[in-house]
Amino acid sequence: MSGEFEAAGGIVTGGLIGRALEPRAGEHGGEAHGPGALCLNCGTALIGPNCHQCGQSGHVHRSLGAIGHEILHGVAHFEGKLWRTLPLLAWRPGELTRRYVEGERARFVSPMAIFLFSIFTMFAVFQIVGLQPPSDINTGLGTTEMIAEMRQEAVDRRADSIKERDERKADDPKRARYEKRIADAEATIRQLDSIPKSAINGRARVTHIQSGWYALDHGFEKWQKNPSLMLYKLQTSVYKFSWLLIPLSLPFVWLLFFWKRQYHLYDHTVFITYSIAFMSLLFIVITLASAIGVSEGWIVAASLILPPLHLLRQMQQAYSLRWLSATLRTIVMLFFITIIVSIFLTLLVVMGSLG
Structure with missing residues (x-):
């Protein structure tokens, strides 16, 4: 039971951290007030639901229920942005990427906010369904x-x-x-x-x-003495340092478009962050589907087919590519992903061994 509570806390934490990074522009701020009403934060006369000087809502809550309201908005609502973002992220990810890059940002959850929310939620779901490192690894050499x-x-x-x-x-x-x-x-x-x-x-x-x-030898000794604990630490490191996947992926995506001057590193970063967020959400759905007894064949098919198809669709839409060009780049990117993941896991193992 404590694991479930801890996992739920992780979901809430991810939502609140993502909410802290999310701009509030384009959200409903509460009821409008009549003439003469002043902002309770800076004293500016209100001319709408939000103060045009400091941005605070003109309608403030002062009740215990308001705390729960803030948590719910932080975790699930993003003031309505999440429900406008998720359908596009799932079905038209390239359009979402392009619209965000081109400046249409008040309507959608920012890439980093939804990335943090999805990562925290994914590992919380893993914990709830019992996906944990084995605790009884044989440390013998064997053969x-x-x-x-x-x-x-x-x-x-x-x-x-x-x-x-x-x-x-x-x-x-x-x-x-x-x-x-x-x-x-x-x-x-x-x-x-x-x-x-x-x-x-x-x-x-x-x-x-x-x-x-010495430092590496000490790390080997720790892996040898307690591999289960080190695997647990490795899982925790994946959870904490998942953001490293973004800068690690950036040069590889840049290589696919370096001669196209209209695309900048910022554009690639938005592409990468939204893509990783979708993959995290997909892993959540697949994990839950497996937990409720969906056929293993469907699980394997979804795991193998949906990620490359989504990457292909996002690349074609985001960079306005022909399908053949997008397909070739997707194939290359899938190869790059194996390199990126290998580098990422190697860094985590080395950091775990040294620290």
Whole structure:
């Protein structure tokens, strides 16, 4: 039950953070007031529902229910913008991207606001349905091949260190560094050779495998001692650092259009942010569909077909491309996405190991 409450809190938090970033232009501000009414914030005479000087609504609530009203607007309403944005994001994403870039922004939720809302909601839904890292990972090495591979790596590391040491003069202070690497490699080899054959296919464990970089070695040790905890931290890092996908994707999208001077980095950023937000919302729908028992075949088909089709449609509409041109760019972009995700996960693993 505590997990469900925590997940619900995540949804609320995502909505409120997104709401904090969302401009309030174009929203209803409350009832208009009669002549002579003053803004309660700055004292300016009101000529409409909102103060034209500071922007505050002329109608303010002063009740406990007003707090709930603010939360509901923050999470679900975005003062009506969300319900104008979602249909376009789902069916005409390129039109939404182009209209926002060209300046039609008061009607729609901004890319970053809906991105934050969708990311928080996605991970909250994952938690509600029980998508968590496994807690009983076997930390054993397992097979003879894996041990042999680790031993060979240690042998190669020792040989390289010996070569580097011998190429330096006797008074070179860097020789000590290579002496230490040689000693560490030999210790690893002895440790691997000492594993009983009867334990090789069981839960044999090897620790203190050294790379020569203390921070990275410490990270390896943490992964080896408690992989379940490290996987949980990795999941949390995905949740916290998902925004990195935007700058990581930007140069790849730019490569698809770098010779078209009418498109700027801002345009590509809006395209990327709306696209990631849709994919997060799609994952939410697929996860919920799986949880209520929708056929696995439909789930797999939706997961494989809808993302590239949506990307194709958004690219064709946003950049006013012919279908053939949009299709070719989409194929290239799908390849780029594998690179982007690999870089993203590598960064998270390295940050988790170092920190």
